[in-house]
Amino acid sequence: MIETSDRGRSAGAPPPAIVAGAEGSPGLRADAERNRERIVAAAQEVFAEWGLNAALEKIARRAGVGIATLYRRFPTRANLIAASFERKMADYAAAAEHALDDPDPWAGFCWLINKFCAMQAADAGLKDLITMRFPAPSPAEELRNRALQNLEQLIGRAQQQGTLRADFVFTDVPMLLFANAGVVTATRDSAPDTWRRFTAYMIDAFRAEHARLPQEP
Numbered sequence: 001m002i003e004t005s006d007r008g009r010s011a012g013a014p015p016p017a018i019v020a021g022a023e024g025s026p027g028l029r030a031d032a033e034r035n036r037e038r039i040v041a042a043a044q045e046v047f048a049e050w051g052l053n054a055a056l057e058k059i060a061r062r063a064g065v066g067i068a069t070l071y072r073r074f075p076t077r078a079n080l081i082a083a084s085f086e087r088k089m090a091d092y093a094a095a096a097e098h099a100l101d102d103p104d105p106w107a108g109f110c111w112l113i114n115k116f117c118a119m120q121a122a123d124a125g126l127k128d129l130i131t132m133r134f135p136a137p138s139p140a141e142e143l144r145n146r147a148l149q150n151l152e153q154l155i156g157r158a159q160q161q162g163t164l165r166a167d168f169v170f171t172d173v174p175m176l177l178f179a180n181a182g183v184v185t186a187t188r189d190s191a192p193d194t195w196r197r198f199t200a201y202m203i204d205a206f207r208a209e210h211a212r213l214p215q216e217p
Helices: 030-050 056-063 067-073 077-084 086-101 105-122 124-129 139-161 172-187 194-205
Strands: none
Touching: 030 056, 030 067, 030 077, 030 124, 056 067, 056 077, 077 086, 077 139, 086 105, 086 139, 105 124, 105 139, 105 172, 105 194, 172 194
16 A cells, blocks of 8 residues: 655655645746756656655655655655656556547457556556555546546447456456556566566456356355
């Protein structure tokens, strides 16, 4: 589970009420805005390498700022994650829209599952992203909601087409991504493309002709 609290706040950092409107504010001084950009860029790198539980001190060091400066710009870990992954969530939303536009729902579904798993394999932070919610309202949360809505529509169309098994449910997608995250982590150094084989097996299992769940032990 991703820790999104303020635990570890520097004693000199201001309370959230003081900084609530600071993030991305037009009134930020030029040097403060540069600090914010450096923090976001460093967070993108560190989260991609170490996942979303990476130490915030590591991000501050890579950005070349103090931990108090980081907390002034981003009062909580969740705020920083939302800012860091806004572009990734835009990629998720764009991928879901692209898949939904495919005239063949099954082809669009297969493409989208492969795309999501490929994005996970390329960025360690995305392995953890499905276990948390962004601060609402936030651009990242809005983008994720849009992606999920399009995915739900795509699942419904593929099932109406008769190609996706009728017992497939929306929550099977996070289950798949959890499993893929484990494969990515376990094979990253020894066989980094193993996730492709795993994803292909899973997509084949989602076909309507394979719609028989294993019996209870």
